[in-house]
Amino acid sequence: MSNLRAQQKQDRRNRIVTSAKELFREKGYDKTTIEAIAVAAGVSGVTVHNYYGTKAGVLLALVIESDKQLLERLDSTLPGPEAELVELTVAFAHEIMVHAMQTLEKDIWRQVIAAVTIEAGTQLSKAYFKLDEQLASVLVRRIEAMQRDGRLSADLNPLHLGRALFQLQNARFIQFISTDAARRDEIETWLRNDLVALFSVTLPVPADPS
Amino acid sequence: MSNLRAQQKQDRRNRIVTSAKELFREKGYDKTTIEAIAVAAGVSGVTVHNYYGTKAGVLLALVIESDKQLLERLDSTLPGPEAELVELTVAFAHEIMVHAMQTLEKDIWRQVIAAVTIEAGTQLSKAYFKLDEQLASVLVRRIEAMQRDGRLSADLNPLHLGRALFQLQNARFIQFISTDAARRDEIETWLRNDLVALFSVTLPVPADPS
DNA sequence: ATAAAAACTTTTATGCAATAAAAAATTTGT
DNA sequence: ACAAATTTTTTATTGCATAAAAGTTTTTAT
Numbered sequence: 181m182s183n184l185r186a187q188q189k190q191d192r193r194n195r196i197v198t199s200a201k202e203l204f205r206e207k208g209y210d211k212t213t214i215e216a217i218a219v220a221a222g223v224s225g226v227t228v229h230n231y232y233g234t235k236a237g238v239l240l241a242l243v244i245e246s247d248k249q250l251l252e253r254l255d256s257t258l259p260g261p262e263a264e265l266v267e268l269t270v271a272f273a274h275e276i277m278v279h280a281m282q283t284l285e286k287d288i289w290r291q292v293i294a295a296v297t298i299e300a301g302t303q304l305s306k307a308y309f310k311l312d313e314q315l316a317s318v319l320v321r322r323i324e325a326m327q328r329d330g331r332l333s334a335d336l337n338p339l340h341l342g343r344a345l346f347q348l349q350n351a352r353f354i355q356f357i358s359t360d361a362a363r364r365d366e367i368e369t370w371l372r373n374d375l376v377a378l379f380s381v382t383l384p385v386p387a388d389p390s
Numbered sequence: 391m392s393n394l395r396a397q398q399k400q401d402r403r404n405r406i407v408t409s410a411k412e413l414f415r416e417k418g419y420d421k422t423t424i425e426a427i428a429v430a431a432g433v434s435g436v437t438v439h440n441y442y443g444t445k446a447g448v449l450l451a452l453v454i455e456s457d458k459q460l461l462e463r464l465d466s467t468l469p470g471p472e473a474e475l476v477e478l479t480v481a482f483a484h485e486i487m488v489h490a491m492q493t494l495e496k497d498i499w500r501q502v503i504a505a506v507t508i509e510a511g512t513q514l515s516k517a518y519f520k521l522d523e524q525l526a527s528v529l530v531r532r533i534e535a536m537q538r539d540g541r542l543s544a545d546l547n548p549l550h551l552g553r554a555l556f557q558l559q560n561a562r563f564i565q566f567i568s569t570d571a572a573r574r575d576e577i578e579t580w581l582r583n584d585l586v587a588l589f590s591v592t593l594p595v596p597a598d599p600s
Numbered sequence: 601a602t603a604a605a606a607a608c609t610t611t612t613a614t615g616c617a618a619t620a621a622a623a624a625a626t627t628t629g630t
Numbered sequence: 631a632c633a634a635a636t637t638t639t640t641t642a643t644t645g646c647a648t649a650a651a652a653g654t655t656t657t658t659a660t
Contacts, residue, residue: 185627185636192638213616224639229618264594294504300568336590337583344584347561348554358510373547374554378588380546384474395607395656402609423645434610439647 195221196228197245200238209239209288233302236295240304243283243292247311250279255318261325265332265345266375268322270368273349276315277356277364289357316346348374405431406438407455410448419449419498443512446505450514453493453502457521460489465528471535475542475555476585478532480578483559486525487566487574499567526556558584 199220203212214235218225232238259271280289299305320342326332349371356367409430413422424445428435442448469481490499509515530552536542559581566577 188627189637214618215616225617226619226640227638230638233618235617265591266593290507290510294508297500297507297564297568298504300500301570333590333592336587340583341587341591343580344558344587347584348558351557351561354507358507360511370553373550374557376593377546377551377554379591379593380543381475381551381589382543382592383476383586383589398656399608424647425645435646436611436648437609440609443647445646 192221192223192227193231193241196223196231196238197242201242204239204242204284204288208285209235209291214238232304234295234299236291236299237302237304239288239291240295240299240308244304244307244311246279246283247308247315250276251311251314251318254315255321258318258322261329265323265326266372266379269319269345269349269375270372272319272345273352273371274364274368276349276353277367280353280357281364286357286360293354293357312346312350316343319345345375402431402433402437403441403451406433406441406448407452411452414449414452414494414498418495419445419501424448442514444505444509446501446509447512447514449498449501450505450509450518454514454517454521456489456493457518457525460486461521461524461528464525465531468528468532471539475533475536476582476589479529479555479559479585480582482529482555483562483581484574484578486559486563487577490563490567491574496567496570503564503567522556522560526553529555555585 196217200212200217203217203220206212214228215225217238218228221228228238232241254272254275257275259268263271284292296305296308320338323332323338323342327334327336327338352367352371352374355370356362356364406427410422410427413427413430416422424438425435427445427448428438431438438448442451464482464485467485469478473481494502506515506518530548533542533548533552537544537546537548562577562581562584565580566572566574
């Protein structure tokens with residue numbers, strides 16, 4: 181068999197990420213040393229570095245796994261086609277926050293955000309942003325459906341709107357995890373306020389020179 | 391004179407931040423050691439830690455200084471009262487990006503973003519977010535003026551709208567600094583797309599049961 | 601003006617992340 | 631089964647961060 185090596189490598193990766201997740205949840209991010217992760221996974225500390233670059237890299241790998249699962253079931257947990265756009269977006273934000281809190285504590289999510297901005301350009305960071313893009317496209321598809329049903333103007337660009345809504349949702353998500361005291365329902369209210377205010381603005385009709 | 395001590399302390403703070411700024415711009419963030427900052431400022435490395443907690447803390451202090459200056463002149467560099475909301479917001483984003491690039495390189499701005507999210511709750515981090523709030527209120531005041539002129543619906547909440555626009559602008563700013571290749575005008579186009587799409591949505595009229 | 605007290609800084613020491621290079625072990629292909 | 635290739639481990643170094651002890655300077659009270 182020609183790929184014993186690749187298989188062992190994958191095994192080690194799995195053990196590292198699994199051990200890391202347990203330790204992070206058990207002792208927190210700062211108090212778990214790479215050495216401890218390595219021992220729990222049965223490899224050397226340097227190997228952890230060779231595989232994931234940094235401690236935050238291990239964390240990112242683990243978050244990406246978890247976010248893939250969210251992506252698979254997100255669309256089906258969102259409200260049906262009768263829902264209005266504000267409620268849809270708030271529900272979207274709700275699901276993401278609930279999922280995030282089921283996975284890790286705010287404390288650790290802050291490390292995730294820091295890691296993806298500092299390590300911008302890394303493979304893992306790119307994978308994270310690609311997942312964001314896929315999450316955004318869940319909104320885009322809903323918007324397209326609403327246009328087909330005549331519940332949204334056919335003039336607007338669904339890609340642009342979906343991305344804008346995702347950006348806004350994401351900004352509020354970051355505020356959510358940035359403050360231990362911030363509660364989910366508060367953040368949802370803020371987001372609702374954002375959306376209502378934005379949707380109340382109407383574009384000026386450009387002067388028609390004909 | 392009862393506060394020689396306080397004065398010396400302030401002197402040391404100034405020397406530390408000044409030296410740090412020079413070194414960061416000269417050699418980059420990673421390659422300037424706290425020890426080097428300390429030597430340049432004529433104090434010990436531990437003193438730098440005692441004053442600012444972390445290397446990122448020194449960076450944050452320096453960014454806050456610079457952002458205060460931006461805040462002072464931002465309103466006057468924005469387009470006049472005839473400008474439309476999309477253009478106003480894009481101009482706002484434009485000024486912030488130009489100012490940011492005049493102050494530090496993207497590389498270092500990424501460290502700033504990481505620092506404010508990880509060190510959420512710190513004094514310096516709070517000061518940073520307070521400045522964000524003040525920047526947002528530049529938009530809020532413009533919106534209020536537009537309402538008075540009848541150029542925006544009197545129904546909408548200017549605080550909510552201003553904050554929403556700021557959040558969106560900030561999200562795009564972070565994308566700007568997160569990718570070395572991202573150009574200002576590209577980001578401005580994205581933001582414009584966001585705004586046009588969002589402003590194209592109309593709120594459904596709630597069913598009136600009277 | 602001087603000595604004790606208070607406030608700060610520096611010195612010293614330790615743990616851990618990150619990185620690099622050499623050494624050791626294991627798989628692969630013949 | 632053996633030589634070559636690949637990969638991990640060992641070993642060593644740098645720098646951030648933190649804590650405690652030691653040393654210095656300013657302040658306060660007499």
